[in-house]
Amino acid sequence: MKHNRASIGIKNVALVSAISGALLLSTPVMAAKEVTVGYQGMFNPMKYAIDQKHFEEATGYTIKWRKFDSGAKAITAMAAGAVDMTVAGSSPIASAASNGIDMELVWVMENIADAEALVVRNGSGITSPADLKGKTLGVPFVSTTHFHMLFALEQFGLTEKDVKLINMQPGAIVAAWQRGDIDGAFIWDPALGSIKQEGQVLITSKQLSAWGKPTFDGLIASKSFASKNSDFMTDFLTVIAKADEEYRVNQEGFSADHPIAVSVAKLTGGEVSTVPEAMSLYEFPDVSTQLSCQWLGCQAEGGAVKALEATSKFLLQEKKISGLQPDYSVFVNPSYAAKIAL
Incomplete structure (x- = not known):
């Protein structure tokens, strides 16, 4: 029997293509990590x-x-x-x-050092730790500032019952500060830099860390x-x-x-103009x-x-x-x- 060589070539190409396709389908593609x-x-x-x-x-x-x-x-x-x-x-x-x-x-x-601080709002009547009694303070719960807030109160001879602590995220703290809803807050930048403009630092994490509770x-x-x-x-x-x-x-x-x-x-x-000073507070x-x-x-x-x-x-x-x-x-x-x- 005579075979057409062109026909055989086409069949071989088709067979190779079919096998290659099957191999591609059966081989798992390596996913990017x-x-x-x-x-x-x-x-x-x-x-x-x-x-x-x-x-x-x-x-x-x-x-x-x-x-x-x-x-x-x-x-x-x-x-x-x-x-x-x-x-x-x-x-x-x-x-x-x-x-x-x-x-x-x-x-x-x-090392947080001075990059987290308890700031009290101007006009709040807080000039010393004792003045915190009865005041409303914002802080993100279960954060480093929450830990240092509680430690600070302990060092000041106060308890959580002496102040009103509100669980607030950084953005909410800035908004509440601007409305005058809170008297103070323990927070980090960029919120820290924002509230410092109308407030005074009462204590920083660097001092509290030096007292034995580093963050x-x-x-x-x-x-x-x-x-x-x-x-x-x-x-x-x-x-x-x-x-x-x-x-x-x-x-x-x-x-x-x-x-x-x-x-x-x-x-x-944050505002780029505040970055150099804020970063200098960290180690x-x-x-x-x-x-x-x-x-x-x-x-x-x-x-x-x-x-x-x-x-x-x-x-x-x-x-x-x-x-x-x-x-x-x-x-x-x-x-x-x-x-x-x-």
């Missing part, structure tokens, strides 16, 4: 790295960014599995640890996510470390026209300080672990949590930061 990361409105160099997409460039991951008004909301999202990593204050992180949420502190974003903002990650994406974790932290270093080397002449300041204002909604630990006993190092004797323990005990005393963990060091993991090479 994706991560959801939460952040808050604190003024820090990380905002520059977010704005410039440095994290995506360094890790190769697709990153979904979620902005939270408070650490309490960020922790709720972490508990629900809605974020893989998020920034939160030490008070909500302590609450999360005490409640057994699957997370670990991997980086101290900033900080930290980056936490789902333990399961971090363990499965260890290279990503180190690359991500390296980006933060580089952004912080960029700020530190330019801190002396840091101005509102610096790219970091512009990005911070853009992502937080951004470098890698060696991160790994020291002051923060992530030294296991149970480390500063971060001790801060989480002390905060948790205070939250329990105030009935904000139902119990304590036997070991808070399991919620602090310096291993990813330890691999950073700048």
Whole structure:
């Protein structure tokens, strides 16, 4: 039997195409790695790295960014599995640890120092701590400022019954301040800078930390996510470390026209003119300080672990949590930061 060569060629091409199509359908397509990361409105160099997409460039991951008004909301999202990593204050992180949420502190974003303060409104009649009695004060509950508000009252010889504490997010505090609905507030920037314009600082977190109750903002990650994406974790932290270093080397002449300041204002909604002064109130630990006993190092004797323990005990005393963990060091993991090479 004679065969038409052209016909055979066409049949072979059709067969190859069919096999190739079948292989494509049977072979799973490699999905791009994706991560959801939460952040808050604190003024820090990380905002520059977010704005410039440095994290995506360094890790190769697709990153979904979620902005939270408070650490309490960020922790709720972490508990629900809605974020893989998020920034939160030490008070909500302590609450999360005490409640057994699957997370670990991997980086101290900033030592809060003077960047959070209790401000009293001009005309409120408050000139000393004793004048707080009977006054209405705004504060985001289960935040670092809430923790320091309660500690401040204790140091002033007052209790929660002596004042009226209202759970308010930063934006609501500014609005209530402008209406004259509250006499004072314990908050961070950009809300802090706004209310300072018509108020006086009564005390800052730096003084309260010196009295034995330090606070900080930290980056936490789902333990399961971090363990499965260890290279990503180190690359991500390296980006933060580089952004912080960029700020530190330019801190002396840091101005509102610096790219970091512009990005911070853009992502937080604050006025760029207020960024330099606001950022100067924070302390951004470098890698060696991160790994020291002051923060992530030294296991149970480390500063971060001790801060989480002390905060948790205070939250329990105030009935904000139902119990304590036997070991808070399991919620602090310096291993990813330890691999950073700048």
